[in-house]
Amino acid sequence: MNSSLERGNTSPRIVLTPADEGDFEALLSLRMAAMRESLEYIGRFDPQRARERLSRGFNPAHTRHIVYEGGLVGFVAVIPREHDWLLDHLYIHPTAQGLGIGSWVMAQVLAEADRRGVAVSVTALKHSDATRFYQRHGFVLEAEGEWDLYFRRPAQPNASRAPRA
Numbered sequence: 001m002n003s004s005l006e007r008g009n010t011s012p013r014i015v016l017t018p019a020d021e022g023d024f025e026a027l028l029s030l031r032m033a034a035m036r037e038s039l040e041y042i043g044r045f046d047p048q049r050a051r052e053r054l055s056r057g058f059n060p061a062h063t064r065h066i067v068y069e070g071g072l073v074g075f076v077a078v079i080p081r082e083h084d085w086l087l088d089h090l091y092i093h094p095t096a097q098g099l100g101i102g103s104w105v106m107a108q109v110l111a112e113a114d115r116r117g118v119a120v121s122v123t124a125l126k127h128s129d130a131t132r133f134y135q136r137h138g139f140v141l142e143a144e145g146e147w148d149l150y151f152r153r154p155a156q157p158n159a160s161r162a163p164r165a
Contacts, residue, residue: 013068013069014066014067014068014101014104014105015066015067016064016065016066016067016076016105016108017064017065017067018060018063018064018065019060019063019064019065019075020060021060023060023063023065023075024054024055024058026072027054027058027063027075028050028054030072030073030074030075030091030093031050031054031075031089031091032047032050033093033094034074034091034092034093034094034097035050035091035125037094054089057077057079057088058077059077059079062077062078062079062080062088063075063076063077063089064076064077066092066101066105068096068099068101073092073093073095073096073101074090074091074092074093074096074101074102074105075089075090075091076089076090076091076105076109077089077090078109078120080118081121083119084118084119084120084121084152085109085113085118085119085120085121086120086121086122087109087120087121087122090102090105090106090109090122102133103133103136103137106133106137107137110137110138110153110156113153113155114155114156114157115157116155117155117157118155119152119153119154119155120139120152120153121150121151121152121153122134122139122150122151122152122153123148123149123150123151124148124149124151125147125148125149126144126147126148126149131149134151134153135151137153138153138156139151139152139153140152140153
């Protein structure tokens with residue numbers, strides 16, 4: 001994926017910047033902070049499992065830091081696949097949630113996918129706030145597993161460009 005996501009599409013307050021191999025620990029810490037409450041709610045918070053999950057698919061080439069007012073507040077990872085893009089990670093630190101940052105990032109991802117005519121898929125933990133977030137952004141539930149929900153948003157080639165924050 002290139003274009004606005006690789007160039008670091010910016011707004012006055014939010015910037016997407018490239019990740020690198022040395023960012024793993026910081027991103028793991030962000031992921032655990034963002035997921036902890038939802039995972040504890042279902043009795044599944046396990047730091048070792050979180051490390052293994054992130055390390056299995058960590059690819060800096062597809063990962064962007066989310067920087068808000070100069071500070072790292074989250075990250076997004078979008079993996080190109082044969083028939084769609086997988087939104088593999090989108091995490092915002094709890095102290096930065098509710099500020100519209102996740103919606104801004106999602107708008108960037110979806111605008112890029114729409115320009116390329118690509119659907120986007122995502123998996124969300126059952127009983128998490130992420131479910132409502134994805135549905136608000138046009139994702140439709142396609143399947144349900146023991147712990148996860150599987151969503152997809154078809155490409156919308158005539159959609160307008162992503163809004164600025």
